[in-house]
Ligand SMILES: NC(=O)C1=CN([C@@H]2O[C@H](COP(=O)(O)OP(=O)(O)OC[C@H]3O[C@@H](n4cnc5c(N)ncnc54)[C@H](O)[C@@H]3O)[C@@H](O)[C@H]2O)[C@@H](O)CC1
């Protein structure tokens with residue numbers, strides 16, 4: 001598991017650790033780790049041209065000390081000083097090691113042909129020490145110009161602690177931010193490194209241990225790795241039966257959206273469910289069985305559909321392609337009245353917006369799996385764009401307001417549960433942005449719920465496998481939701497191999 005802590009927590013932990021260590025010891029640890037990351041990114045250190053972008057805080061100090069270590073190993077190191085101040089001891093160390101510093105004019109624009117722009121263009125490696133956890137908002141003035149120059153340069157960019165300009169606690173990017181190839185982060189991960197758009201600016205994140213672990217409380221955000229998912233995933237045991245492995249009820253699809261039912265059932269079957277019990281109209285049930293003969297169907301009578309809902313299931317998936325009419329609302333209410341865990345997706349999430357108490361007052365576990373548009377409907381005065389820009393914040397708010405677990409789908413899938421650290425899925429990919437992939441996810445997560453995982457853990461495992469399956473299914477061309485289903489067994493096998 002990778003753990004991320006909010007800025008306030010990092011500062012407190014660093015303060016406590018610093019009080020017990022000699023002056024400057026933490027910065028030396030950070031700088032040594034950073035220099036090691038830089039040395040691995042460069043084909044060779046000796047003779048390389050390294051350009052440091054230096055702001056006025058300790059983030060610049062880390063970069064200056066790391067630069068001094070690289071200079072001692074024979075790199076030609078230039079520091080571009082852009083802040084109103086500079087970390088003096090770091091600068092002295094760089095100079096003593098043979099590095100040079102150039103003052104960048106404080107004007108907003110850095111003209112082409114200026115010394116700074118030529119240094120950046122000719123670099124073999126660019127180190128972003130503009131701002132770290134002390135940053136606020138998008139980059140301003142010459143900081144922004146340097147970030148843009150670094151983005152246009154050929155050289156790889158290593159960010160110090162985090163890419164300057166991303167919001168550390170949320171991953172929001174409001175204005176200009178550095179785009180890094182590698183981020184060397186100190187002491188603990190920061191939430192913005194795991195959540196887009198911040199995550200996309202961070203590149204590969206390398207953790208540098210500065211001995212902070214003992215000072216840190218419970219994480220704000222967790223990012224599961226293959227081994228965590230493997231450990232959580234229910235496995236069939238010798239005494240397993242189809243009932244013990246889980247019976248999943250599915251109220252999905254409609255005459256208009258038959259494919260949603262077929263895809264959701266496929267996601268469930270390949271997720272390892274013991275049995276799928278599909279409930280729906282005859283035409284849909286026929287399609288489901290044609291594609292998946294192992295599904296047991298309950299054909300619902302249009303005159304009295306609630307009477308036909310199967311009993312004895314140990315989790316439900318409701319909503320994809322089901323519609324938002326009165327019958328769908330009555331069905332949702334009836335399923336939420338059971339004591340089984342229920343996953344609500346798509347139309348069921350939309351219906352919930354008008355009836356929040358259905359979930360709020362529920363004793364049994366409930367999991368919502370909206371995309372940004374659906375989540376926006378659950379929160380008054382919130383637009384889908386706002387949800388996309390600050391995913392973690394909005395998923396957390398919805399989980400608290402509806403007192404349930406929320407998996408927010410999208411560019412980074414995040415999972416929130418009141419009183420627990422949020423989780424960010426690391427496998428997401430834009431390959432998943434096609435019709436029907438959400439239906440597959442609902443079935444997959446439903447199968448894990450029916451297998452006995454709690455909603456938060458089922459959501460974490462489902463999101464991870466869903467993204468991994470997309471990556472495995474991809475062989476250069478586009479993929480569809482059906483390909484994801486086919487790739488799920490390989491994704492589960494790959495967990496063990498990783
Ligand atoms: N506190 C500690 O114990 C340690 C801190 N370390 C480093 O110190 C960093 C934090 O240092 P600081 O607290 O000095 O703060 P930063 O170096 O992150 O930046 C603060 C400075 O940047 C300016 N600034 C903020 N937002 C800006 C924006 N959007 N555009 C332009 N300028 C902006 C501020 O005016 C301020 O002068 C960490 O990220 C890490 O790199 C490490 O050395 C490890 C130890």
Ligand SMILES: [K+]
Nearest residue numbers: 128131160164
């Ligand atoms: K930085």
